[in-house]
Amino acid sequence: MIRTLIVDDDPFVRMSLQTILEAQDDVEVCALGADGDEAVELFERERPDVLLMDIQMPEMDGYEATRVIRSLDR
Numbered sequence: 001m002i003r004t005l006i007v008d009d010d011p012f013v014r015m016s017l018q019t020i021l022e023a024q025d026d027v028e029v030c031a032l033g034a035d036g037d038e039a040v041e042l043f044e045r046e047r048p049d050v051l052l053m054d055i056q057m058p059e060m061d062g063y064e065a066t067r068v069i070r071s072l073d074r
Helices: 011-022 034-045 062-072
Strands: 004-008 026-034 050-052
Touching: 004 011, 011 050, 026 034, 026 050, 026 062, 034 050, 050 062
Parallel strands: 004 026, 004 050
Antiparallel strands: none
16 A cells, blocks of 8 residues: 655645545555645654655745655655
């Protein structure tokens, strides 16, 4: 099972991606987030195999969240 975290500030995009991915037999969406801060928190808690994240988000954008996550995941 491929555990996937989806982070996007648009709830329609989050839900659409979740619906599409969960239609696959080997994909589980383990969590949904709305901004970069949530992405970091959820990544630490869930440790997904895949992180799908928007780049342009309020507060902490996807680039900064990626830098923080990569520094934690060593």
